[in-house]
Amino acid sequence: MKSVHEALSIRAEVMRRFEDLCRFQDDTPFTITVVGGGPTGVEMAGAFAELVRGPLTNDQAEAAANIKIVLIEAGPRLLPSFSPKLSARTKSDLEKLGVDIKLNTAVEEVTNSAIKVSGAAEIPSQVTIWAAGVKGEPAASQLNLPLISSRIDVENSLQVKNYPHIWAIGDISGYKDANGKFLPMVAPVALQQGKFVAKQIINLAQNKALKSFKYRDKGSMATIGRHKAVVEVGKFRMTGVLAWYAWLWLHLFYLLGGRNKIGTMADWTWNYLTFDRGNRHIMDSI
């Protein structure tokens, strides 16, 4: 799941299947599986669990009771980039929401109605959402620039290797940190690299020396559901309601423009008060 269009398609598919459950009024099971226990997978699984427990149960409790949410993670814990304590808290928060979490479970194949996993029985799944691993825009490979893995190979200055007047930033940039690891595909990396390259271009135009990029990790946040999130900044950790409000405010703060901020705040307040009843709309296109 990458684009708004894909997100709307997933919602439309889930709502259509829910309407079928309401119409047939039998015990047909409907399983939604999210593959990948990183921040995106955790957020998706939590959002589905809340959709089922809230608006769908209010609409048709018997039909909603047949919906199961499964979260599959290949590693031994959720949110592997966070501390083990926050991983454990995330797991318990999701389980309280009714999510069935399968750790140490590697997906081998996804079919129309099931997921084949290594060393265990296949998991029936009518809707499967892949949230295991982010991929940059395909433009990286279309431009015929040097690639490293699926990202564009860059110098420490963020100039593309052998192309000093082309720069690669954000998800498509193959910049590696001091430990030789790619930076995570997250917004703060893209923001910092964008500002950095703007200064580099000025330096280049003024015949000044170029600098090496250094990422400043300001911490990580992941939201699980209403009043549930985890925040980690260095050794500082926060969970629950406070972490959730911190997540909301930080995302508002980084939105561009006052109008966007006010509009988003109004939308969120409305959703908070009404439990997001608009979730039930089926929209196939935007």
Ligand SMILES: Cc1cc2nc3c(=O)[nH]c(=O)nc-3n(C[C@H](O)[C@H](O)[C@H](O)COP(=O)(O)OP(=O)(O)OC[C@H]3O[C@@H](n4cnc5c(N)ncnc54)[C@H](O)[C@@H]3O)c2cc1C
């Ligand atoms: C579901 C999901 C949830 C995420 N949640 C978080 C989060 O909570 N926090 C976080 O920090 N990060 C999150 N991320 C990651 C974050 O969105 C990315 O790391 C960030 O957007 C990268 O910025 P970017 O500018 O490199 O790429 P993008 O934001 O992908 O922007 C690339 C742009 O280039 C355009 N483009 C592509 N090809 C062409 C072309 N040929 N010509 C012209 N334009 C083109 C695209 O349309 C797009 O608008 C999430 C990602 C996903 C998919």
